[in-house]
Amino acid sequence: MAEIRVLAPLDGTVVELESVPDEVFAQKMAGDGVAIDPSGQVAVAPVTGDLVKLFPGGHAFGISTGDGVELIVHVGLDTIELQGEGFENIATEGQVVRAGTPIVRFDRATVERLGKVILSPVVSSGAGTIVSRASGTVRAGQDVLFVLEV
Amino acid sequence: MSTANTTSPTGTTLPSPGGFDRVLGALQSIGRSLMLPIAVLPAAALLLRLGQPDLLNLPWMAAAGNALFLPNLAIIFAVGIAIGLAGGEGAAALAGLVGILVFNGVFNTIIPQVGGKPDPNISMGVFSGIIIGLVSAGLYRRFHDIRLPDYLAFFGGKRFVPIITALVALILGAIFGLIWPPIQGGINAVGLGIVSLGAIGTGIYGFLNRLLIPLGLHHVLNTYVWFQLGTYHGAQGVVTGDLTRYFAGDPTAGNFMAGFFPIMMFGLPAACLAMIRHANFPKVAAGILLSAAFTSFLTGVTEPIEFAFIFVAPVLFLIHAVLTGTALAVCTLLGIRIGFGFSAGLIDYVLNFGKSNTSNPLLLLVVGVVYGVLYYFIFSFFITRFDLGTPGRGEKSTGLSTDWILPESQRGPKVPKGATTATSATSATSATSAMESPAKEDRDDVLAREVLGALGGRANVQSVEGCITRLRLFVNDPAQIDDVRLKSLGASGVIKRGKIAQVVMGTQSDRIASRMNRLLKDRSSGDTGEQVEE
Numbered sequence: 001m002a003e004i005r006v007l008a009p010l011d012g013t014v015v016e017l018e019s020v021p022d023e024v025f026a027q028k029m030a031g032d033g034v035a036i037d038p039s040g041q042v043a044v045a046p047v048t049g050d051l052v053k054l055f056p057g058g059h060a061f062g063i064s065t066g067d068g069v070e071l072i073v074h075v076g077l078d079t080i081e082l083q084g085e086g087f088e089n090i091a092t093e094g095q096v097v098r099a100g101t102p103i104v105r106f107d108r109a110t111v112e113r114l115g116k117v118i119l120s121p122v123v124s125s126g127a128g129t130i131v132s133r134a135s136g137t138v139r140a141g142q143d144v145l146f147v148l149e150v
Numbered sequence: 151m152s153t154a155n156t157t158s159p160t161g162t163t164l165p166s167p168g169g170f171d172r173v174l175g176a177l178q179s180i181g182r183s184l185m186l187p188i189a190v191l192p193a194a195a196l197l198l199r200l201g202q203p204d205l206l207n208l209p210w211m212a213a214a215g216n217a218l219f220l221p222n223l224a225i226i227f228a229v230g231i232a233i234g235l236a237g238g239e240g241a242a243a244l245a246g247l248v249g250i251l252v253f254n255g256v257f258n259t260i261i262p263q264v265g266g267k268p269d270p271n272i273s274m275g276v277f278s279g280i281i282i283g284l285v286s287a288g289l290y291r292r293f294h295d296i297r298l299p300d301y302l303a304f305f306g307g308k309r310f311v312p313i314i315t316a317l318v319a320l321i322l323g324a325i326f327g328l329i330w331p332p333i334q335g336g337i338n339a340v341g342l343g344i345v346s347l348g349a350i351g352t353g354i355y356g357f358l359n360r361l362l363i364p365l366g367l368h369h370v371l372n373t374y375v376w377f378q379l380g381t382y383h384g385a386q387g388v389v390t391g392d393l394t395r396y397f398a399g400d401p402t403a404g405n406f407m408a409g410f411f412p413i414m415m416f417g418l419p420a421a422c423l424a425m426i427r428h429a430n431f432p433k434v435a436a437g438i439l440l441s442a443a444f445t446s447f448l449t450g451v452t453e454p455i456e457f458a459f460i461f462v463a464p465v466l467f468l469i470h471a472v473l474t475g476t477a478l479a480v481c482t483l484l485g486i487r488i489g490f491g492f493s494a495g496l497i498d499y500v501l502n503f504g505k506s507n508t509s510n511p512l513l514l515l516v517v518g519v520v521y522g523v524l525y526y527f528i529f530s531f532f533i534t535r536f537d538l539g540t541p542g543r544g545e546k547s548t549g550l551s552t553d554w555i556l557p558e559s560q561r562g563p564k565v566p567k568g569a570t571t572a573t574s575a576t577s578a579t580s581a582t583s584a585m586e587s588p589a590k591e592d593r594d595d596v597l598a599r600e601v602l603g604a605l606g607g608r609a610n611v612q613s614v615e616g617c618i619t620r621l622r623l624f625v626n627d628p629a630q631i632d633d634v635r636l637k638s639l640g641a642s643g644v645i646k647r648g649k650i651a652q653v654v655m656g657t658q659s660d661r662i663a664s665r666m667n668r669l670l671k672d673r674s675s676g677d678t679g680e681q682v683e684e
Binding site for chain 2 (some may be wrong): 023024027029030031052053055060061062070072074080092094095096097123125
């Protein structure tokens with residue numbers, strides 16, 4: 001049993017996943033985790049691993065570690081419909097990233113002006129169960145968001 | 151882009167594009183565009199070296215390799231840079247070729263003539279190619295859509311670019327034809343001054359030799375040092391120059407060559423290892439750097455390595471020049487003397503190992519190992535400490551993508567092997583790794599077809615889009631969706647809201663959606679609306 005410390009990918013306030021107004025995330029169909037109400041403008045890698053998925057529109061990315069752990073960061077809800085507006089990719093899909101590596105830059109004001117909720121789910125979609133999670137405010141790339149036991 | 155904030159989450163401020171960054175950005179664009187011409191150099195170097203009289207003695211082979219080097223490297227650079235900076239445009243490439251030919255023609259007419267021919271010692275090396283490549287690309291950007299008066303319309307647009315480039319190259323050729331001989335003379339005078347300083351002299355020579363590579367002026371210095379410096383009364387009469395004297399048997403010759411062996415056989419290959427080690431895409435970096443390292447080690451041809459980082463990380467090149475200087479000085483101090491007829495690679499080392507006036511050749515290997523270690527750690531330190539944009543890495547400040555070194559057609563989405571999919575599943579078809587391979591693509595296709603069937607077939611699916619964890623669908627009749635079958639295919643949830651349905655398939659959703667779109671497109675022409683996620 002190993003513990004993996006997943007860092008917050010965003011600056012902001014931790015929100016329970018169940019209260020996210022999106023059924024797939026709220027019912028944890030996509031995996032267990034938490035959401036962040038972001039205050040910053042850059043999403044960073046929560047763990048070290050391969051950036052297996054980064055949408056061209058920048059609204060979501062997935063990172064996979066070697067041992068089956070996979071984390072998804074979804075910036076805002078239904079933001080795929082913005083087709084990249086308000087988002088700017090920093091990293092490249094397929095590259096190796098370290099925890100804290102900047103992945104996507106986003107602009108909350110633009111996302112909200114276009115009618116999307118900025119609440120950002122961070123879920124574990126691979127191996128492991130969450131044994132503890134943070135609350136209150138977290139800083140991107142510095143504070144532990146939740147701990148996975150694999 | 152306009153929403154960009156310049157503060158990263160760790161608090162480091164990304165520089166705004168000021169003058170220095172713009173220069174650096176321009177340099178990096180040049181470095182990137184050089185990858186096209188550099189790709190031919192390792193093979194050319196091997197042909198050139200293996201064809202020499204002291205090895206296979208195949209003049210045609212040496213000529214084939216040589217054709218891509220000294221006489222024509224400037225042409226290759228001109229065309230390659232023009233293509234790279236103009237985004238692959240053929241008109242820019244033709245402009246680069248026209249430009250360098252005109253430039254060389256004018257330049258060779260204006261420089262001093264010797265015996266009715268242009269002085270063969272006056273040359274700008276690759277520098278002229280770099281200038282013309284930049285000029286061609288710049289003129290392409292400026293004029294590729296120019297509209298000329300009707301009677302000249304034939305010459306408008308892209309066709310105008312080679313024409314205007316020829317004109318500009320003519321003027322540049324004349325200017326450089328006038329100013330280059332004195333510049334070269336100045337370098338020569340400096341060379342004369344430093345070579346008499348013993349170890350310090352060889353050190354400064356080594357430093358300048360590398361530093362002048364981008365200007366092509368290292369050949370000037372080399373010509374003087376290797377073929378004119380010093381005299382020796384040998385069996386074949388009086389000879390001059392460190393290289394000539396060495397091969398004539400002068401026991402004091404070789405000081406201006408020995409120090410290159412540790413650099414070319416050990417230092418630069420170790421630098422390649424460091425660059426590969428710290429790449430975000432190690433395999434990508436290894437593609438060019440491993441062959442380049444091997445070429446340097448074997449033949450002593452270093453351009454493929456040096457041009458791979460000279461423009462994207464100039465500080466490394468400065469370090470490289472300093473280290474080369476110290477290597478020459480160290481070898482002089484240790485009394486190591488060995489020469490080369492070609493360059494300081496393994497081949498020349500072996501050929502000259504037992505020569506009567508070679509001294510301390512084994513000690514040279516020790517020095518080489520030391521330099522290998524030095525290069526590895528110094529390069530590693532600078533690359534990671536300053537986040538330098540060497541091949542296979544990215545550069546935040548200039549926005550180079552991390553895989554910039556690859557041809558454009560080879561960049562972009564690629565799932566590294568070893569990664570596993572998220573909601574891997576109950577059904578055999580979906581329990582897969584995310585590794586991209588032909589077999590895997592087939593399996594994705596199978597899964598896409600199965601999912602499409604479970605959704606009620608093509609006729610029921612109006613559109614599908616893949617998000618990171620789910621398929622987003624518009625369907626005609628939600629009642630036809632088979633939830634149970636979808637779950638057996640790996641779905642962890644199915645949500646229906648009127649005609650909108652979402653199927654949670656994990657991170658493979660995006661790939662499955664694109665396969666489904668392909669199926670929809672292939673078999674139903676036109677009547678189904680679809681959105682292809684790009």
